[in-house]
Amino acid sequence: PASAQQVIKIATLAPDGSAWMKELRTAAAEVQAGTQGRVQVKYYPGGVMGSDSVVLRKMRLGQLQGGVLTSSELAAVYPDAPIYSLPFLFSNWTQVEKVRPQIDPILARGFEAKGLHMLGASGVGFAYIMSTKPLRSKADMVGTKLWIPQNDSIAETTFKVAGISPIPLPLGDVFTSLQTGLVDTVANTPSGAVALQWHGKLRYMVNLPLSYVVGYTVVDLKAWQKLSPADQAIVAKAFAAASARTDAGIKRDDASALAAMQKQGLTVLNMDAAESARWREIGARVTHQMEVDKTISPDVLAAVRKAIAGAGK
Amino acid sequence: MIEKLLRGLHRAEDLLLAALLAALLLLSVLQIGLRMFFDTGLEWAETVSRMGVLWLALFGALGAARAHRHIAIDALPRLLPPLWRRVAWAIAQLATAVICGLLAWYGWGMLQMEREAPAVFVEGVASWWPMLAFPFGFGLLSLRFAIAAFGQPSEHDV
Amino acid sequence: MLIGLALVLLLAALGMPLFAVIAAIALLGFQAAGYDLIAVAVEYYRLGDKPGLIAIPMFTLAGYLLGESGTPTRLVRLSMAMLGWLPGGLAIVAIVACAFFTAFTGASGMTIVAIGAFLYPALVKAHYPERYSLGLVTSSGSLGLLFAPSLPLILYGFVAGQLNTTPAVTMRDLFLAGLMPGGLMILVLALHAMWVGRQLPKAAQSFDLGELWAALKDAKWELPLPLIVLGGIYSGKFAASEAAAVTTLYVLIVTVLIKKEIKIGKLPDLMAEAMRLVGAILIILGAAGALSNWLVDQEVPNHLFDFSRQHVHSAGVFLMLLNVVLLMVGMFIDIFSAIVILTPLLVPVAMAYGIHPVHFGIVMLANLQIGYFMPPAGMDLFIAAYRFKTNILTLTRACAPFFLLVGAALLIITWWPWLSLGLL
Ligand code: NA
Numbered sequence: 085p086a087s088a089q090q091v092i093k094i095a096t097l098a099p100d101g102s103a104w105m106k107e108l109r110t111a112a113a114e115v116q117a118g119t120q121g122r123v124q125v126k127y128y129p130g131g132v133m134g135s136d137s138v139v140l141r142k143m144r145l146g147q148l149q150g151g152v153l154t155s156s157e158l159a160a161v162y163p164d165a166p167i168y169s170l171p172f173l174f175s176n177w178t179q180v181e182k183v184r185p186q187i188d189p190i191l192a193r194g195f196e197a198k199g200l201h202m203l204g205a206s207g208v209g210f211a212y213i214m215s216t217k218p219l220r221s222k223a224d225m226v227g228t229k230l231w232i233p234q235n236d237s238i239a240e241t242t243f244k245v246a247g248i249s250p251i252p253l254p255l256g257d258v259f260t261s262l263q264t265g266l267v268d269t270v271a272n273t274p275s276g277a278v279a280l281q282w283h284g285k286l287r288y289m290v291n292l293p294l295s296y297v298v299g300y301t302v303v304d305l306k307a308w309q310k311l312s313p314a315d316q317a318i319v320a321k322a323f324a325a326a327s328a329r330t331d332a333g334i335k336r337d338d339a340s341a342l343a344a345m346q347k348q349g350l351t352v353l354n355m356d357a358a359e360s361a362r363w364r365e366i367g368a369r370v371t372h373q374m375e376v377d378k379t380i381s382p383d384v385l386a387a388v389r390k391a392i393a394g395a396g397k
Numbered sequence: 398m399i400e401k402l403l404r405g406l407h408r409a410e411d412l413l414l415a416a417l418l419a420a421l422l423l424l425s426v427l428q429i430g431l432r433m434f435f436d437t438g439l440e441w442a443e444t445v446s447r448m449g450v451l452w453l454a455l456f457g458a459l460g461a462a463r464a465h466r467h468i469a470i471d472a473l474p475r476l477l478p479p480l481w482r483r484v485a486w487a488i489a490q491l492a493t494a495v496i497c498g499l500l501a502w503y504g505w506g507m508l509q510m511e512r513e514a515p516a517v518f519v520e521g522v523a524s525w526w527p528m529l530a531f532p533f534g535f536g537l538l539s540l541r542f543a544i545a546a547f548g549q550p551s552e553h554d555v
Numbered sequence: 556m557l558i559g560l561a562l563v564l565l566l567a568a569l570g571m572p573l574f575a576v577i578a579a580i581a582l583l584g585f586q587a588a589g590y591d592l593i594a595v596a597v598e599y600y601r602l603g604d605k606p607g608l609i610a611i612p613m614f615t616l617a618g619y620l621l622g623e624s625g626t627p628t629r630l631v632r633l634s635m636a637m638l639g640w641l642p643g644g645l646a647i648v649a650i651v652a653c654a655f656f657t658a659f660t661g662a663s664g665m666t667i668v669a670i671g672a673f674l675y676p677a678l679v680k681a682h683y684p685e686r687y688s689l690g691l692v693t694s695s696g697s698l699g700l701l702f703a704p705s706l707p708l709i710l711y712g713f714v715a716g717q718l719n720t721t722p723a724v725t726m727r728d729l730f731l732a733g734l735m736p737g738g739l740m741i742l743v744l745a746l747h748a749m750w751v752g753r754q755l756p757k758a759a760q761s762f763d764l765g766e767l768w769a770a771l772k773d774a775k776w777e778l779p780l781p782l783i784v785l786g787g788i789y790s791g792k793f794a795a796s797e798a799a800a801v802t803t804l805y806v807l808i809v810t811v812l813i814k815k816e817i818k819i820g821k822l823p824d825l826m827a828e829a830m831r832l833v834g835a836i837l838i839i840l841g842a843a844g845a846l847s848n849w850l851v852d853q854e855v856p857n858h859l860f861d862f863s864r865q866h867v868h869s870a871g872v873f874l875m876l877l878n879v880v881l882l883m884v885g886m887f888i889d890i891f892s893a894i895v896i897l898t899p900l901l902v903p904v905a906m907a908y909g910i911h912p913v914h915f916g917i918v919m920l921a922n923l924q925i926g927y928f929m930p931p932a933g934m935d936l937f938i939a940a941y942r943f944k945t946n947i948l949t950l951t952r953a954c955a956p957f958f959l960l961v962g963a964a965l966l967i968i969t970w971w972p973w974l975s976l977g978l979l
C-alpha cells in the first residue's frame with residue numbers, strides 16, 4: 085500500500101547540533117538510503133514547533149507525525165512513561181543498563197495501546213540539583229527558587245513534600261529566568277545544563293542523583309501503520325541504533341560536561357547526612373503514594389523493581 | 398432604547414478590559430513583592446498571567462474593532478470615490494467577519510480536542526477552560542465586523 | 556492556493572485588517588498542506604504561552620498615562636533649560652523630547668500629536684524655517700524607537716528570543732544595544748539643528764541655572780523613569796516583564812496620586828483605550844505566529860537561506876539588500892506586523908552570514924523607523940498631514956533632508972556593529 089513517498093516529521097526541544105540530534109540525523113539518512121527514498125524523516129529541532137504539549141496536539145492534527153518528547157509530558161498520554169524517572173529509583177548506571185532492556189519493550193507495548201509507536205528511548209543521564217548558591221542543609225534547600233518543568237507532576241510532588249514550592253516554567257524560559265534570578269535552582273543533568281547554556285549561572289551541584297531522565301521518540305500509530313512492514317523494519321532498526329548510540333554516549337557526555345563545568349568554577353558538594361537521608365525518604369514516600377493512587381500501574385512498577393533486584397547493587 | 402443598551406454594553410466592555418489589566422498589574426506587582434521581601438511566590442501566577450494577556454489581547458482586539466482601530470493598509474480605499482469606498486469597506490469588513498468566524502470555529506475544535514485529553518491549567522482548572530477565549534473572543538469579533546460592514550467607513554488617521 | 560492568495564491580497568488592498576490578512580494566509584497554507592485547520596488555532600493559542608509578553612500591555616499603559624499627564628510639558632521645559640541656550644537650541648529640545656517620549660509611547664504616532672503639535676508653532680515663532688520645522692516634528696515622531704522601553708524594541712526581543720539563537724537575544728542586551736545607535740541619530744539631527752539655527756537672531760533663551768534647577772525639580776518624578784526601566788533590568792533585579800509592571804505602577808502612582816493630573820474616574824477609559832491598541836498589536840502577533848509556523852513547516856527559512864547563499868556572497872551585500880527591502884517594507888507595512896513576520900524569517904539567514912542577532916535587530920528597527928516618514932506612504936506623513944493641515948507633497952520636501960541625515964546614520968549603524976554591541 086505504501087507506494088507514495090511517506091514523510092515523517094519529528095519535532096523536538098533538543099537543539100540542532102546536539103549529540104542527540106546528530107544521531108537522529110544519522111538515523112534519517114539510514115532510513116532514506118534503506119527505503120530508497122520511500123520514507124523520508126524530517127526534523128524540527130530546537131523547539132521551533134513549540135513545547136512538547138503543542139507537539140502532541142499537532143501530532144493529533146496530522147501536522148507532525150512524531151516527536152522526541154520528555155517522559156513527564158508523555159505522562160498525559162501514557163501514565164507509565166515517566167516510570168524510570170521516579171525519585172531515587174536507580175542508584176547507578178549498572179542498574180540502568182541491566183533494567184532497561186527488560187522494561188523498554190513493556191513500555192513500547194504501553195505506548196502502542198495509547199496510539200503511539202515508540203521508536204526509541206534514550207537516557208539523558210542522572211539529574212542533580214544545581215544552584216547559584218551552596219545547598220547543604222534543609223534550611224538551605226527550603227529557601228530556593230527551584231525550577232521544575234511544566235506538567236512534571238512527579239517533580240512537583242517530590243519538591244512539595246520536601247517543603248519547597250517549585251516554579252513550573254517551560255524549558256525555554258529557564259535561561260532568562262536564571263539570568264534575572266526568577267529561578268536560582270534547577271534539577272538537570274550536567275550535559276543538559278551545558279547544552280541549554282545554563283552552566284554560566286550555576287555555581288554549585290549537590291552530589292545526589294535525584295532521578296534518571298529519559299526521553300522517548302514516538303510516532304503517531306496511524307502514520308506508522310501507513311508504512312509497509314519492510315519499511316517499518318528499516319525505520320525501527322535505524323532508530324533503535326540511534327537510541328543505543330545516544331545511550332552509550334550519554335555517560336561519557338555527562339562526565340565531560342561535569343568536568344567542563346567544574347573547570348569553569350562549579351563546586352560539587354555533599355548534603356549533610358540528615359538532609360540526604362530525608363530526600364531518600366521523601367523519594368520512597370512519593371513512589372509509594374503513586375503506587376497507591378495507581379498514578380503508575382503497579383504491574384509495571386513491580387516488573388521494574390524485580391529487574392532492579394536482579395541487577396544487584 | 399437600543400442606543401442606551403449599546404452604550405451600557407460598551408461601558409461594561411471597557412470596564413472589563415480595565416479590570417483585566419488592573420488584575421494583571423496587581424498580580425505582577427504582588428509576585429515581585431513576594432519574591433523580593435519574602436523569598437517566595439505564587440506558583441500559578443506565571444501561567445495565569447500569560448493566559449490573562451491572551452484574554453486581554455482578544456478583548457482589546459474586540460474594543461479595537463468597535464473603535465475601528467485595527468491596523469490595515471487603507472491607502473487605496475482613501476483614493477476611491479465615496480460610493481466605491483463604502484463598497485470596499487463593506488467587503489473588507491465582511492471578509493474579516495468570515496475569517497474571525499473560522500478562527501472561532503477552529504478554536505472551538507481545539508477546545509473539544511483538549512477536552513478529549515485534558516491537562517491541568519492550574520490546580521483545579523482543566524486546560525480547556527482558558528481556550529474558551531477563542532470561540533468566545535473571535536465569535537464576538539466576527540459579529541462586530543459583520544455589523545461594521547453596514548456602517549460608515551472609518552475616518553481614523555492615527 | 557494561488558487563487559486564494561490573490562483574493563486575500565485583493566482584500567488587503569481593500570482595507571481588510573492585517574491580522575485577518577495574515578490569519579487568512581495561514582489558513583490557506585495549512586489547508587494546502589493538508590492539515591486539520593485546528594492547527595491554526597493551536598498556533599494562535601501559543602500567544603498565551605509566551606514569557607514576558609505582559610511587558611507590552613504594561614508599558615503601553617505607562618505610555619498612555621504619561622501622554623495624558625503634564626509630562627510632555629515638563630519634559631520640554633527641562634530640555635529647554637538644559638539645551639535651549641545652544642544655537643538651534645529649541646530644535647534640539649524638540650529632538651530630545653520627541654525621542655524620550657517615543658521610547659515610552661511606542662511608534663503610535665502619539666509623539667507627533669502630543670509633542671510635535673505644540674513644538675511646531677514654537678519653532679516657527681522662533682524664526683526657524685517653516686519647512687525645517689515641519690520636517691523636524693514629522694521625522695522626530697519615530698525617533699527614540701531604539702530606546703527602551705519602546706514597544707517595537709520589546710516586540711523584536713520577544714520574537715527573536717523565542718528563536719533560541721546562540722548568542723541569545725535577551726531584553727537586557729537589546730535595551731543596551733539601542734542606546735548608542737539611537738544616540739547617534741539624535742546627535743546627527745542635533746548637529747544639523749545647530750547648523751540651521753546658527754544664523755537665527757539669538758538662541759531661544761540664555762542659560763539660566765535657576766531655571767534649570769526649577770525645571771529639574773518640576774520633573775523630579777519623571778527623572779527616575781529611565782533608571783527604573785534600565786537599572787532594574789541591568790542590575791538583574793527584574794525581568795523585562797517585571798520592570799514593565801514596576802514602571803507602570805510607578806507612573807500610575809505619580810500621575811494619579813501624586814501629581815493628580817489624571818483623575819481616577821478617567822482611568823478606566825484610558826486603560827481601555829490603551830488596551831485597544833494592545834489588542835490590535837497582539838492579535839497580529841498571534842496570527843503571525845501561525846503564519847511563521849507554516850513557513851517553518853514548509854522549510855521556507857531554509858529555502859530562503861539557500862537562495863540567498865547562491866546569490867549573495869557576503870554579509871555586506873546581504874545587509875545592503877536588507878536596508879533596501881526593509882525601507883520598502885517599513886513604508887508600506889506597520890512596524891509591528893513587519894517585526895513579527897520578518898524576524899523569524901530573516902534572523903536565521905542573517906546569523907548564517909555571521910551577523911549578531913542583536914545587531915541585526917537594531918538594524919532592522921532603524922530601517923523600519925525611517926520607513927515611518929518615508930515618502931510616499933510612511934504612516935507619520937499621514938499623521939502629520941492631518942495634524943498640521945498640509946499635504947503629502949509639502950511634507951515630502953520637508954522631510955527629505957531628515958531622511959538623508961537619518962539614512963546616513965542608518966548606514967553607520969548597519970556597517971559598524973560595535974555601536975550596537977559595544978555595551979553588551
Ligand atoms: Na511615536
Ligand code: NA
Pocket residue numbers: 884885886887888889890926927933934
Ligand atoms: Na511603517
